[in-house]
Amino acid sequence: MTTQITSPPPTAEPRKRARRRPDGSYTAKVARPGFGWAVPATVFFALFAIVPLIAVAVLSFMSWNGLGSPEFVGMDNWTRIADDPVMINSIWLTLLLTALGVIIQTPLSILLGVWAAGNQRNRAVLSAIYFIPLLLSSTAVSVLWRALLDPNFGIPARATWLFGDGNLFGKQATAIGVLAFVSAWQFTPLHTLIYQGAARAIPQVLYQAAEIDGAGRYRQFFHITLPQLRNSIITSMILMIVGGLTTFETVLILTQGGPGTDTTISAYYMYQKAFKGFDFGAGAAIALALVVAATIISLIVVKVSGYDKMRSDMEGVS
Amino acid sequence: MKTRARLPRLVACGATLALALTLSACGDGNGGGSSDDGKIHVLVYGDAGNKVEKQIVDTFNKTSKVKAVLDTIPGADYQQKLQTIISTPNAPDIFYNWGGGSIQPFVKADLLLPLDDFIRKDPHLKDQFLPSVFNSAVVDGKAYGIPMRGTQPVLLFNNKKVLKDAGVEPPKTWDELLDAVKKLKASGVTPIALGGGDQWPTLMWFEYLYDRIAGPGLFEKALGGDKEAWNSADSKKALSMLRELVDAGAFGKNYDSVKYTNGASPALVAQGKAGFELMGSWYYSQQLEDAKEFAGKDLGYTTFPTVPGGKGEPGNVVGNTNNFYSVLKKTKHPEAAAEFLKLMYSDEFVKAQMAIGNLPTTTNTEKFLDTAASPDYARFQYDLVAKAPSFQLSWDQAYPPSAITPIHQAVQQFFNGQLDEDGFIKAMQALPTE
Structure with missing residues (x-):
């Protein structure tokens, strides 16, 4: 075996x-496998990622409202976004929402994933139900929760002891809370799935040996399951971080960046600049800054966690 | 063996290439434009109203040698798509817009044909339309648009039953409104429903109050680039009155979590949980659809209250004046375009628009008011708009698109207290005017 x-x-x-x-x-x-096999993916990646990325980089040094030809303006867009208080604020909001995502979703999905990896009764049925949010589009999820959280006709109207006047979208703290909650509701199943797969791959002999040594369920969880899930935790966290940095639809539909600019995260601010205000230069600069930031953060996580070395966690198993 | 290994490789490469080609071909698939195919292309916002545009195009094609083709772009994407194709060979000859700020960047880029020549040849292209509406597509003194759908003035709607229960009459003056707010609050309902989550319904309150207090001049000056207009005594007075209204609890406490667009704020009025709502004239048909019984029995409507001592005429209105057809400068068939535009004041056009619930803004509309689905409501609106000394286009449509988001943010922040008077004035002064 x-x-x-x-x-x-x-x-x-x-x-x-x-x-x-x-x-x-x-x-x-x-x-x-020969190079030929890499061609389709390479062509698609080049066509839909590299080429647009270069175009965005070039555009970030230009002034363009979509009409006529773009005009070269040097660092103008960059200095403008660097001085823009909404932009600075949007970076903090993005980081906050990303951090909240990781903090809320990681423990939840580890527990659910490990539970779903077992072979209890009803597990399959319940797991299937848990995975439903994953099948829905972010847009549908956001529309759904906006309606459910309506202060006069939704849940807050029935639970005033919890929600008070129900003005969830009218205050920064609660608006951010709603965004974090909805993202967690939607994406926890994905990470649960990752942990379920990883937990299933942990060799049973480890648990059998631990049982012989007299380790209880909690000790088994903390000393076998968690360490064995290490690489999956890093994978899942990178997904969460990149996903968090690029969150968009939830904000677009739930808060529209409001109240005021209180939930205007960077990706949404880019959309406002480029596609509402037709200031494509500034939009491109924000987009490029996001790409650079997401890449750096991912690299740091990979380096710090030792994920790049991909050491085996199964010392002593074979 | 070798060939077998190569075959899938070839297939994969071939499939990729084919896919890439099809994808890039999509880019120029949605035909049309100033490229001369001997036709004029008419680009319109895609929605239920297209029925009439289709009919008018068919009528035009019966007699015209140069044929017209109707192209539509579905709803929400319209402005973005238009912006990206208007300076390309795929640009239409004639296109739908909201007048004012929505065409200003195109005028600045010298893309649009001033219609003054058309009007010289056929004065009806101007004098058959209500002047207050026609003027909102005039940029720098030149006409660039012909009204082509229905007008949508903003009105103060109410629930007659709720008002009656609280002993309130529809307010004619600002003080009566404040009084009504107090009484409605005492009777346990939200005095005024507001879909603050959408932000633009909040803006309507600013538009009306500024107009009532300062007249249309203040906003015109500000739009023209005179930033000091926002700092004037009238501007501050309007802001302090708005503050008073908000602080009196007129909108309740959770209006920023309520939306108009998902039906929540109209439901408050229809279910008797709120007394008033300030909204565009489409509110009536919205309520007919959502709450038929209420709309038929208890839905009342009035003009915005007057403000004693204000400089604005009590008859002034704000809202969406109409939608407009503008013509591109590079069209190959200006004569045909002029002929097409003449249909916008024809009896056939008016009848067709009335049949789908729109209220056209031509002078001959008056003859057909009795054919409307709700004749009283149609006549009320028509008289209001026809007699209005000024019809202020919504601020977010009067300003160029880059100002829309900052305006929406500022009005929301003023209502929720994040911006004080000075903060709001500074935000408005920072708006780009061109």
Whole structure:
């Protein structure tokens, strides 16, 4: 059983096929898929990510309202957004919402994921129900919650002991709370799924050994399950961070950046600048800043966590 | 073996290339434009109103040698899409817009044809339309648009039953409104429903109060670039009266969590939980759809209260004056475009618009008022607009698009107290005027 885990089967198949090649060239020995297989993905990535990214970078140094030809203005857009209090504020809001996302969703999804990985009765049915929010579009989810949280006809009207006057969208703290809650409601299932898969992959022998040594359920969770989930936690956190930095629809539909500019996060501010105000130069500058920030943060997480080295967590299993 | 390995590779590459080509081809698929295919392309905001535009295009094509083609862009994306195609070869010949600030950037970019020549040849292109409406598509003294749908003045709607229960008459003056607020509050309802979450319903209160107190001149000056207008005594008076209204609890406490667009604020009025709501004239048909019984029995409407001592005429209105057709300078068929625009004051046009519930702004509309679905309501609006000394286009449509978001933010922040008088004045002074 253990040998099956340590020698992963996927590489076995191409190796066999490569050996059969008559010319015995270098590629055949390494047995990697040919470059041709990377072409579709590369073409798509270049066409829909690299090319637009370069265009956005160029546009961020230009003034353009969509009419006529863009005009080169140097650093003008960049100095303008650097001096813009709404922009500065939007960065803090973005970081806050991202942090809230990680703090709320990680413990929830680890617990749910580990639970869903077990084989209790009803587990399959309940898990299926938990995953429903994942199937809905962010737009639908936001419209749904906006209606559910209406102060006169929604939940707050029935639970005044909790919500008071129900002015959830009229104050910064509660508006941010709603945004964090709705994102958590929608995305916890995705991360639960990641943890469920990872928890299933933890070899049972570890638990059997722990049981023999007399470790209880909590000790097993903290000393086997959590350490074994380490890489999944990092994967899930990177997804949350990148997702948090680029959150958009929830703000667009739930708060429209309001009250005032209290929930205007960077991605939404970019939309306001570019597609409402037709100031594409400033919009491009904000977008590029977001791309750079998201890349740096992801790199830091990867470095700090040692994810790039991808050490095995199964010392002593085989 | 070798060929077998290569085949999928080839297929994959081929499929990718084909996909890429189809995708890039989508870009220029939605035809039309000033590229001369011997037709004029008419671009319109896509919604239920297109029925009439289709009919008018068909009528035009019966007699015209140059044929017209109707292109539509569905609702919300209209302005963005228009902005991206208007300076390309895909641009239409004639297009739908909101007048004022929505066409100002196009005028500045020298894309639009002034209609003065058309009007010289056929004066009806101007004198058949109500002047207060026609004027909102005049930029820098030149006419750029012909009204082509219905007018939507902002009115003060009420729930007659709620008012009666609280012993309140529809207010004619500002003081009566404040008094009504007090009484309605005492009877346990929200005096005025406000969809503050959408932000633009809040703006309507500013538009009316500024007009009543200072007359249309203040806003015209501010729009023209005179930033000091916002700092005037009249401006401060309007703000202090708005503050008084908000502080009196006129809108309740949670108006920023209420939206008009998801039906929450009209439901407050229809279900008797609020007394008034200030909204565009489309409110009537909205209530007919959402709450038919209420709309038929208890839905009342009046003009905005007057403010004693204010400089604005009591007959002034604010709102959406109408939608307009503008013509691109580079059209190959200006004569055909002029002929097409003449249909916008025809009897057929008026009848067709009335049939779908719109109220056109031509002088001959008066003849057909009795054919409207609710003749009283149609006549009330028509008289209001026809007699209005000034019809102020909504601020967020009068200013160029880059000002829309800052305006919406400022009005919301003034209502919820994040901005005081000076803060609001500064925010308005910072708006781009061109």
